[in-house]
Amino acid sequence: MSDNPSASRSMTEVLRQTEKMTSKQIKILEAAIELIAEKGYSATSTSEIAKRAGVAEGTIFRHYRTKKDLLLSIVNPVIINFMAPVFAEKFVDQVFHESHTSFEDFLYLFIKNRFEFVQSNVPLIKIVIQELAFHPEIQAAFKKASLEKVFPAIDQTLNVYKEKNQLKNIPNDSIMRMIAPTVIGFLLTRFIIQPDKDWDDDAEIRRTVEYILHGVGK
Amino acid sequence: MSDNPSASRSMTEVLRQTEKMTSKQIKILEAAIELIAEKGYSATSTSEIAKRAGVAEGTIFRHYRTKKDLLLSIVNPVIINFMAPVFAEKFVDQVFHESHTSFEDFLYLFIKNRFEFVQSNVPLIKIVIQELAFHPEIQAAFKKASLEKVFPAIDQTLNVYKEKNQLKNIPNDSIMRMIAPTVIGFLLTRFIIQPDKDWDDDAEIRRTVEYILHGVGK
Amino acid sequence: MSDNPSASRSMTEVLRQTEKMTSKQIKILEAAIELIAEKGYSATSTSEIAKRAGVAEGTIFRHYRTKKDLLLSIVNPVIINFMAPVFAEKFVDQVFHESHTSFEDFLYLFIKNRFEFVQSNVPLIKIVIQELAFHPEIQAAFKKASLEKVFPAIDQTLNVYKEKNQLKNIPNDSIMRMIAPTVIGFLLTRFIIQPDKDWDDDAEIRRTVEYILHGVGK
Amino acid sequence: MSDNPSASRSMTEVLRQTEKMTSKQIKILEAAIELIAEKGYSATSTSEIAKRAGVAEGTIFRHYRTKKDLLLSIVNPVIINFMAPVFAEKFVDQVFHESHTSFEDFLYLFIKNRFEFVQSNVPLIKIVIQELAFHPEIQAAFKKASLEKVFPAIDQTLNVYKEKNQLKNIPNDSIMRMIAPTVIGFLLTRFIIQPDKDWDDDAEIRRTVEYILHGVGK
DNA sequence: CATGAATGAGAATTCATTCAT
DNA sequence: TATGAATGAATTCTCATTCAT
Numbered sequence: 038m039s040d041n042p043s044a045s046r047s048m049t050e051v052l053r054q055t056e057k058m059t060s061k062q063i064k065i066l067e068a069a070i071e072l073i074a075e076k077g078y079s080a081t082s083t084s085e086i087a088k089r090a091g092v093a094e095g096t097i098f099r100h101y102r103t104k105k106d107l108l109l110s111i112v113n114p115v116i117i118n119f120m121a122p123v124f125a126e127k128f129v130d131q132v133f134h135e136s137h138t139s140f141e142d143f144l145y146l147f148i149k150n151r152f153e154f155v156q157s158n159v160p161l162i163k164i165v166i167q168e169l170a171f172h173p174e175i176q177a178a179f180k181k182a183s184l185e186k187v188f189p190a191i192d193q194t195l196n197v198y199k200e201k202n203q204l205k206n207i208p209n210d211s212i213m214r215m216i217a218p219t220v221i222g223f224l225l226t227r228f229i230i231q232p233d234k235d236w237d238d239d240a241e242i243r244r245t246v247e248y249i250l251h252g253v254g255k
Numbered sequence: 256m257s258d259n260p261s262a263s264r265s266m267t268e269v270l271r272q273t274e275k276m277t278s279k280q281i282k283i284l285e286a287a288i289e290l291i292a293e294k295g296y297s298a299t300s301t302s303e304i305a306k307r308a309g310v311a312e313g314t315i316f317r318h319y320r321t322k323k324d325l326l327l328s329i330v331n332p333v334i335i336n337f338m339a340p341v342f343a344e345k346f347v348d349q350v351f352h353e354s355h356t357s358f359e360d361f362l363y364l365f366i367k368n369r370f371e372f373v374q375s376n377v378p379l380i381k382i383v384i385q386e387l388a389f390h391p392e393i394q395a396a397f398k399k400a401s402l403e404k405v406f407p408a409i410d411q412t413l414n415v416y417k418e419k420n421q422l423k424n425i426p427n428d429s430i431m432r433m434i435a436p437t438v439i440g441f442l443l444t445r446f447i448i449q450p451d452k453d454w455d456d457d458a459e460i461r462r463t464v465e466y467i468l469h470g471v472g473k
Numbered sequence: 474m475s476d477n478p479s480a481s482r483s484m485t486e487v488l489r490q491t492e493k494m495t496s497k498q499i500k501i502l503e504a505a506i507e508l509i510a511e512k513g514y515s516a517t518s519t520s521e522i523a524k525r526a527g528v529a530e531g532t533i534f535r536h537y538r539t540k541k542d543l544l545l546s547i548v549n550p551v552i553i554n555f556m557a558p559v560f561a562e563k564f565v566d567q568v569f570h571e572s573h574t575s576f577e578d579f580l581y582l583f584i585k586n587r588f589e590f591v592q593s594n595v596p597l598i599k600i601v602i603q604e605l606a607f608h609p610e611i612q613a614a615f616k617k618a619s620l621e622k623v624f625p626a627i628d629q630t631l632n633v634y635k636e637k638n639q640l641k642n643i644p645n646d647s648i649m650r651m652i653a654p655t656v657i658g659f660l661l662t663r664f665i666i667q668p669d670k671d672w673d674d675d676a677e678i679r680r681t682v683e684y685i686l687h688g689v690g691k
Numbered sequence: 692m693s694d695n696p697s698a699s700r701s702m703t704e705v706l707r708q709t710e711k712m713t714s715k716q717i718k719i720l721e722a723a724i725e726l727i728a729e730k731g732y733s734a735t736s737t738s739e740i741a742k743r744a745g746v747a748e749g750t751i752f753r754h755y756r757t758k759k760d761l762l763l764s765i766v767n768p769v770i771i772n773f774m775a776p777v778f779a780e781k782f783v784d785q786v787f788h789e790s791h792t793s794f795e796d797f798l799y800l801f802i803k804n805r806f807e808f809v810q811s812n813v814p815l816i817k818i819v820i821q822e823l824a825f826h827p828e829i830q831a832a833f834k835k836a837s838l839e840k841v842f843p844a845i846d847q848t849l850n851v852y853k854e855k856n857q858l859k860n861i862p863n864d865s866i867m868r869m870i871a872p873t874v875i876g877f878l879l880t881r882f883i884i885q886p887d888k889d890w891d892d893d894a895e896i897r898r899t900v901e902y903i904l905h906g907v908g909k
Numbered sequence: 910c911a912t913g914a915a916t917g918a919g920a921a922t923t924c925a926t927t928c929a930t
Numbered sequence: 931t932a933t934g935a936a937t938g939a940a941t942t943c944t945c946a947t948t949c950a951t
Contacts, residue, residue, distance in 0.1 A: 059914070064921090077389050079297030080345070082941060093916045098943060107340075170385055205471055207462075212431050214444060215437070215466045222436020248433045251424055252470040277931075301925060311933045312917060495935070513825050515733030519921060529937045536935095555930060599824070606821055607731050643898075651902045654876020655869070662868060680861070684869045688906040713910075737946060747912040749948080758946060 063101050064090040069107055074160035078108050078168050104170075112168060112175050115161045119154060120182035140198040144246045148220055152242065155224045165231060188213070219249055280318050282308040284467040287325055292378035296386050323390075330386060330393055335378045337372060338400035345360050362464045366438055370460065373442045381447060406431070437467055498536050505543055510596035512545050514604050541608075548604060548611055551597045555590060556618035576634040580682045584656055588678065591660045599665060608665040624649070655685055716754050718744040724762055728814035732762050732822050759826075766822060766829050769815045773808060774836040794852040798900045802874055806896065809878045817883060842867070873903055 068090035072081040083104055101107040101203040138146075156164055169175050195209045204212070223245050227236060286308035290299040301322055305312040346400040373380055387393050413427045422430070441463050445454060504526035508517040519540055523530040537543040574582075591598055610636050631645045640648070659681045663672060722744035726735040737758055741748040755761040792800075809816055849863045858866070875888050879900050881890060 061915075077295070077297055079295055080389065083943080084941075094942090095917070095944080096915055099916095101941095104942065167385070167388055170381070171298065175359070206473065211318060211462060212471050214441075215463070215471060216462070218436045218440020221434070223432075223441055226432060242431060245433070248470060250470045252466060252468045253425065253430050279932075283931055300923075302923085312925085313927080313934065317932070321924095322925060499937075513731070513733055515731055516825065518919080530921085532936055535937095538922095540921065583928080603821070603824055606817070606919080607734065647898060650877075650880060651873070651899070654872045654880070658872020658876055659868075662872070678936065680865060681869070684906060686906045688902060688904040715911075738944085748946085749913065750911055752947060753911070756947095804933075 057103070061090070061092050065092060065097055065100060065107075066111065070111060070160050073108070073111070074163040075195055077192065080165070108168065108172070109174060111161065112165050113178055115158065115165050116175070116178045116182050119162070119165070120187050140201070140203040141246055141250060143194065144196070144249060145242060148223070148242050148245060151220065152224060152238070155228055159228050214250055219245060258383060274377050278313055279308070279310050283310060283315055288329060288378050288382065291326065291329070292381040296382070319348055326386065326390070327392060329379065331396055333342070334374065334385050334393070334396050334400050337383070339470055358419070358421040359464055359468060361412065361416070362467060363460060365465060366441070366460050369438065370442065370456070377446050377450070434467055437447065437463060497526070497528050497532055501528060501533055501543075502547065503538060506547060506596045509544065509547070510599040516598070517622065544604065544608070544623070545610060547597065548601050549614055549668070551594065551601050552614045552618050555598070555601070556623050576637070576639040577682055577686060579630065579634070581678060584659070584678050584681060587656065588660060591664055595664050595668070652685055655681060656675060715744070715746050715750055717755060719746060719751055719761075720765065724765060724814050724818065724887040727762070727765070728817040732818070759881060762822065763828060764824070765815065766819050767832055768839070769812065770817050770829070770832050770836050773816070774841050775821075794855070795900055795904060797848065797852070798903060799896060802877070802896050802899060805874065805894070806878060806881075809882050813882050870903055
């Protein structure tokens with residue numbers, strides 16, 4: 038849909054942090070992602086990962102000190118990429134400098150952008166959601182990214198549109214608490230709960246924007 | 256808040272299906288719920304449950320053939336109670352026979368009712384959410400309850416208010432796809448993500464209703 | 474040789490601390506002692522111990538939380554029994570109340586007593602000696618037993634014989650530093666270094682006493 | 692204390708057998724000695740050794756076919772140097788040709804000489820002592836050195852002093868069995884058991900000689 | 910000569926489950 | 931009904947060793 042690089046980054050791209058990654062290491066990551074997304078971290082054994090990756094079990098532990106290290110090396114980049122770069126660079130430029138953009142346009146672009154990110158990273162997103170509940174490290178990373186990157190950027194954005202008189206005068210955090218579940222709920226339904234349904238994605242995004250702006254009441 | 260019995264049922268009440276339950280069995284259930292809610296099913300060992308329940312390991316398997324049986328005996332009643340009885344009895348009567356009730360009132364009552372159920376069953380809800388992803392049995396139970404109980408009832412309800420001209424003319428399943436994340440998102444934020452925040456619950460519910468009806472746009 | 478109960482206590486008796494010990498637990502201890510004495514703690518695997526004991530590997534960990542726990546449960550009683558009860562009860566009575574006993578007699582009785590203890594506990598002694606170097610816990614137990622039980626008792630004893638003018642006027646700790654290696658060296662040579670030699674034990678003890686008292690010089 | 696070259700040889704000197712040793716190889720040896728002395732051979736891993744030596748794991752196996760080879764390449768020279776050269780060259784000359792030397796003088800020189808060797812090689816000595824119990828190869832090397840080098844030399848020496856009427860008429864092997872633990876016990880106490888104590892080394896050696904000659908009795 | 914990724918056997922430990930009491 | 935000792939399969943992780951570079 039969009040060619041925004043931060044959104045369409047492939048899964049391996051999202052995870053590759055160091056330049057040096059042997060082919061085995063990549064296979065380990067891929068196998069781990071598949072299995073953990075499917076069965077959960079606790080229910081996935083390192084021997085299973087090794088088997089699917091086609092490596093010896095010991096090889097996993099040469100690259101990741103512990104099984105948890107492996108999980109975090111998957112989860113942390115996803116959090117950073119899901120939350121941080123949304124508003125980076127061009128995207129923010131668009132919103133702030135193209136003054137003619139309406140909140141409706143902004144919402145549409147925003148959701149579309151995150152839509153594409155989720156679309157290319159379904160298993161990673163699944164893992165983050167599922168393990169968030171159990172690992173304080175992940176919660177902390179999530180919190181940090183939220184507080185430092187997402188909230189300030191959104192806050193600023195909402196203020197812009199409040200000044201333009203395009204938003205009700207509700208506290209920003211209340212607005213976010215309303216919009217967030219709507220957007221996240223849409224993405225979850227689209228990609229995780231009912232991925233096989235025959236969706237008209239663009240229409241669905243527009244409908245979501247409309248709902249956020251005007252609700253379902255007459 | 257309300258005295259609707261289906262909402263304020265206590266956790267043990269939700270789970271007690273047969274009349275006969277020894278005190279040990281109750282302790283096992285309580286320990287299992289605490290631990291599984293906290294660490295997840297896979298990461299919780301039967302020996303841990305036994306220790307916290309103050310019973311011998313063998314005792315667990317006297318009451319539940321397998322560890323998974325124990326999980327299902329926790330999860331199934333929750334699903335049935337969360338989804339089914341919402342619209343049962345008096346509640347439905349109210350909606351359908353007290354013709355003066357507006358959709359706004361209905362939404363308010365509905366959310367308040369589910370609010371109270373979640374409030375008295377946080378750990379159970381946590382478990383269902385977390386394990387839903389991994390156990391086909393749970394997914395099936397959830398789907399069944401949704402299709403047989405929830406969707407038809409809501410469908411009927413929405414039609415009533417469409418006829419009363421209180422709702423936009425959007426397909427019912429689209430409406431549900433919008434409302435559901437909003438309500439669920441609100442309850443999750445309230446009880447699981449930020450349970451310790453100082454909430455003004457009634458105001459929050461009203462704000463949610465307002466959002467569902469009219470969005471955040473001006 | 475002597476019927477002093479503290480000396481002739483059997484190995485299992487030395488280790489049995491709680492009343493309840495299943496036959497499997499005893500077999501585990503026996504197997505562990507044999508193997509650790511032979512190959513050392515680090516080089517002995519729990520699977521080996523289980524195999525020799527004829528139990529499942531898991532059974533070991535039902536009785537001892539960790540492999541190290543197993544080691545300590547072997548080593549600690551040996552230290553306590555080797556060091557503490559030497560001078561207990563009757564033995565001390567003999568030395569202090571039978572005023573006619575010479576230092577020579579005392580030494581003879583003392584060495585004979587420890588001789589018998591070592592004789593009935595060769596593998597246990599081996600283990601303690603070998604592992605002492607690597608485990609701070611064992612070193613601490615050893616130090617504690619030495620400082621609290623052995624040194625004071627010996628100190629008192631030496632003073633008695635100094636008063637009787639049977640000992641040179643050398644500081645007690647110097648005397649101990651001389652005698653200890655002689656006695657320990659004798660026992661080690663006899664039971665561990667050259668156990669298969671055809672020893673005349675009584676003669677050897679007497680020769681040791683003679684050496685301690687008068688050396689090899691003319 | 693003395694400048695006898697066999698005694699004061701440095702650790703690396705003791706080990707260097709071939710002329711060619713790369714700096715990496717020396718670092719490997721040093722690391723291995725430190726770690727094995729501290730934790731024992733079994734409990735020390737080659738990866739640990741590699742890390743401390745600052746080399747790759749593979750490098751160890753380029754120089755030593757197996758981990759055991761590495762151990763033996765440490766232990767064997769120590770045995771040879773501890774036992775053999777004592778009586779070599781000048782030292783033996785002194786004893787045998789300087790006829791005026793008393794047994795007391797001989798003992799003093801002997802202990803002082805071994806004292807210095809141990810002093811410069813504490814970790815090596817530790818390793819030999821600890822591993823002697825578990826490795827037949829080491830036991831064999833030890834036995835061989837004892838039987839071929841030490842015993843004959845000492846035997847000869849004792850005979851000399853027996854002829855000089857400076858020794859009691861006890862069988863030589865009994866004499867050795869008495870003296871050995873005394874000397875070894877002294878060195879162990881001095882360097883391994885209580886290395887941090889504030890020792891008056893010369894006084895201690897003289898006291899040991901006196902004890903060997905005349906015991907502690909009056 | 911040196912590296913370090915890769916291995917697979919084996920280490921300690923945990924686990925769900927069984928069963929005699 | 932309840933116990934808890936026993937199991938053996940599985941789990942995470944370590945290790946000595948190999949080998950292509």
